[in-house]
Amino acid sequence: MALQKTLSLLLLLLLTLLGLGLVQPSYGKSMSDQFYWQHVDSSVTRGDDSYCNDRMQKQGMTTDSCKQLNTFIHENNSTINSICNNRSIPCKNGRKNCHKGSLRVTDCLYTGGFHPNNCKYSATASTRDVTIACERNPQNVLVPVHLDG
Template identity: 60%
Template sequence: MALQKTLSLLLLLLLTLLGLGLVQPSYGETMYERFLRQHVDSTGTGGTNLYCNTMMQKRGMTSRGCKDFNTFIHENIGTIISICNTPNIQCKNGKMNCHAGIVRVTDCRYTRSSSSPYYSDRAIMGGDQPPICNYQATASTRRVVIACEGNPLVPVHFDS
């Protein structure tokens, strides 16, 4: 009985930490590493639908379904981190840890999923293949808002 109570308390603690965002379940990444994976491509120029289709899959954003929208920043990490040193502004969630800067980006907007014959056959056979996601790319230089945390400050969330 005591063991069951202890396990219940440990489960409750884990769920609380997950809810607070203090434990990172995906890929064992920190929030900074996740930001880099999802939003930074300093060597690419982007701008094409093929770029978005490839990068969204390569960076793991289509494995459980097609992510509706994502932005890739085409600047070196030093430039992105320097945005964290601009004045604080309010984030969409109301926190005051966001910062704005102007950077080169490719916005990838989900348009549709398609199925290849291989995907259909795997689905019929009980396979668990991810969908083939298609994206529309828009390249631009624009204002972005990122949330930063830590000491020193690093980007942890793309706000807009």
């Protein structure tokens, strides 16, 4: 009986933390996998408006609404991962797990239209400093988990 009560309390605690957004379910994807899916496209070196319009729709960033801004990084995974070895700096949220490095990127900025199939974006392609939050994966290796700016 005590075990059942303990399990019930643990389940209630987990549901409460999920509701507060303090724990994020992964649905089979790690935060690093999500980062790469949302921000990395090493198949091109720079994007234009057409690239942004196509890529934002393909990535599902126009399904519920037109996402205002997304940055795509045009580098290979090892180049991006190496930024996690740079000196730590504070993130926008105050945590100290961010790292800065220079990468080729395309910023896709929403300019009008309606979801899901008519969101319009303008592209700004550049090589610039980006800030990436990194965390240790199960193998104890620092990997990118969030694009902070």
